[in-house]
Amino acid sequence: KPMTPNSFAFAHRGAPLQFPEHTRESAVAAARLGAGTIECDVTFTKDHELVCRHAQNDLHYTTNILLTPLASKCSTPFTPYNPDTNAPATAECWTSDLTLAEWRTLRGKMEGFNAKALTVEEYVQTGTPGFRTTLYAGVTSGTLMTLADSIELYEHMGVRHTPEAKAFVGGGFNWTRPAFVQKILDTYKTFSIPPTRVYIQSFFEQDVLYVVRNEPAFASTAVLLDSMQSMATAPNAATFAAWVDRGIRIWAPPLFALLDMQHGRLVASQIGLQARRAGLDIIGWSLERQGVLANDIVDDTWYYQSVLPAIHNEGFALEAIHVFVQELQLVGLFSDWAGTPAYYANCVGYGHNPVARSSHAATEETKMSHKGGHGSKSIDLQLFEVNAKAVVRDYYVEPRIVLEVQGSKAVVQVFEGTDGIDNRHTHCEFTGDVLKMPISEEMLGRAFNGSGKAIDGGPPVVAEDYLDIQGQPINPSCRDYPKEMIQTGISAIDVMNSIARGQKIPLFSAAGLPHNEIAAQICRQAGLVQRKDVMDSHQDNFAIVFGAMGVNMETARFFRNDFEEVPCLYHMSA
Incomplete structure (x- = not known):
């Protein structure tokens, strides 16, 4: 079956299994993996600007702040590991320690720290858990996002939004929880986002009830997160009924609360079934945070504490998803790698593609x-x-x-x-x-139809820039004077009709003559003349724009097949 973005796949902090959490790059990766909804955990800066971070006090182990001059503003400065007392290395840096302008200078990194670090570099750079990677956490990655940044990006990608109103750390911020929650919702209103595409979350029941009572348009998708640490503190049927009576519609517990074993078989838990009978929808959290099931589960058992005997290999994750869907009909599943729930949902025909509709579908629904x-x-x-x-x-x-x-x-x-x-x-x-189209290097080597949709079987293009197809033409008087010669490799052209860089190359021909072959040959081998016997065709210095309009399928197939035979197709888009 074709793989498309799926409403069941909720991207937890983006794609933090391999990309720095709550960064632009992580969110783009999540969308490419098939997430239909992407998270922004919302906290605030010193000047009360809303930003995407997992916690108000996590900058020291999710960003590079300790390696910058802003380390001097951290609430708790870095203290190295003490080998004599075995006291761990410590630091604590808060978003509220910084203004928004200062916060924007930071770069996200993979979550983690080295508790036995003797230097700040060791503390920051060597603490990534072994089941993750730093491959995509280089100096050009880790672009932090404000809540507004995330809304703009998610709208460009067509996915839904799930902001979490994070807990306050400490006090003295001259801000109340209701004002904080309201500012989050007001931000979505500013962008005219339909409330049904916003799944606001909180671990605080009063936050969710505030939404129900004061912003009823957002109430049906408001999510009550459950902080239960074990089944001993799980809610019961009476609690579920009370929540429904108060207007709460979605309960989001940790995964272990939804699973049980019966005769050696994985089944839905009783409290999960009770929640459904009470009329609650369920979203689970969070898949792929516990490490490699085949190796690491003995060290991190929290997420699956209720069903540990059922875990033997990585396939357990899909078995658990099967129970979530078939027995509990979860409306969503948070994952650190959204491709897993998206893959399952696409395979069994569960959920829907929320990207297929306009992101503003609810605003002017039937004009x-x-x-x-x-x-x-x-x-x-x-x-x-x-x-x-x-x-x-x-x-x-x-x-x-x-x-x-x-x-x-x-x-x-x-x-x-x-x-x-x-x-x-x-x-x-x-x-x-x-109409706008995503423009990025990901287009190279790809084929698209007239509306910009990929038709080569590959994934949709996700880009930072979506450009208007009706862009302004270049002013001819502003172009550089053509001074550099192009060597086409065809002597009759190079000697008798030399071509300068920046001009069109017209080919006047007639039926039966090899004009297609000549055009293809020029695309394959043309370059700039640097000096005698030296030609530069490197892609960073020289490019050929090849276009054809009104050609038949046979001609289009000729050019595509010709370009596929040499690497130039992968530097072009069709």
Whole structure:
């Protein structure tokens, strides 16, 4: 079955199994893995700006702060390990120690520290757990995000949001919990995010009840996290009923609370079943935090403490997911590597693709709609006129492009065909924006259709920059004067019709002549003339933009096959 982003896959802090948590790179990785919802644990800086960090006091082991001059602002400075007393190395740096401007200068790193470090470098750089990696935590990685940054990025990627209102550490911040929660929700309102795409979480029941009572639009997706440390402190049926009566709809316990064993077989726990019978939806946390099951489970048993005898190999994770889905119908599963729950959900047909709809689907849901074929709502003419080139999405199909608007009618281009589209039941919405495409080096070597969708079987392109397809043309008077010669390798062109860098290369031909072969040959071997007998074709210094419009499939196939035979395809996109 095709793998698509899935609503069941909740990315816990991004993709922290391999990428620094709560960083842009980690979130992008999570989206590529198939996460339908990505987390931002929300805490605050000294100037009350909201940022994504797992805790208010975790900077010393999740960022490079101790290696920067800002270490002097940490609440507890670094103290090395004492071999004589066996006292561990310590430090504590808070987000509230820094202003937002100072916080932005930091880089995220893989979570962890070395408790036996004798130097600050050793403390910061050698504490990553063995089942994780520092491969993607280099100096150009670890871009920290504010809550606003995360909203913008997640909207670009089309995924849903799950902010957690983190606990306050210490006091004296001149801030209350209600004000903190409200500011989080207000940030989403500022971006006009539909409340049903925001799963706000908290371990504090009063936070969730505040949402229920004061922001009812966010109530159905507000999540009560459970901090139970063992089954001895698990809630019971009466507690579940009380939560439902108060308006709480989603309970999120640790994984062990949802699993049990019966006759040697993995089954759903009784409290999990009780929660479902009470009317609660469930989200579990967190898969892939405990290490390699086949090796490390003897050292870290917390997440699966209720079913340790059932664990024999890595396949246990999928067995547990099967129970979560088939017996408890979890609406989501947090994971440090969202590809695992996304893979399972896609394979069994569970969940849905939340990215398939516009991220603003709930705002103007039926500006042009038909309900069951019986009449229609009035059409918002102003919306049509303002957004004449907006992207339109059907609930279940890919983006369409508005080509023309006349009066109350809009002409919509459908790229993939119209099978399954029934005008009587089609709900369209205008995003208020022109079509944008993700632009990054990930496009190289890929093939796309006219709407920018990958058609080569690979994953969707995720990029930091989504550029308007109607970008402004280059001003010819501003271009550099062409002074460098291009050597095509075809002597008739190089000697008799020399070409300068920056100009188009016209090929005037007629039927039966090898114009396609000549164009392909130029793409393969052209380069800049540096000096006599020296040509530079390195991709950092020279590029060829090859385009073809209106060609038939045979011609397109010729060029693609030709470029596949040499490495140049992987420096191009089609």
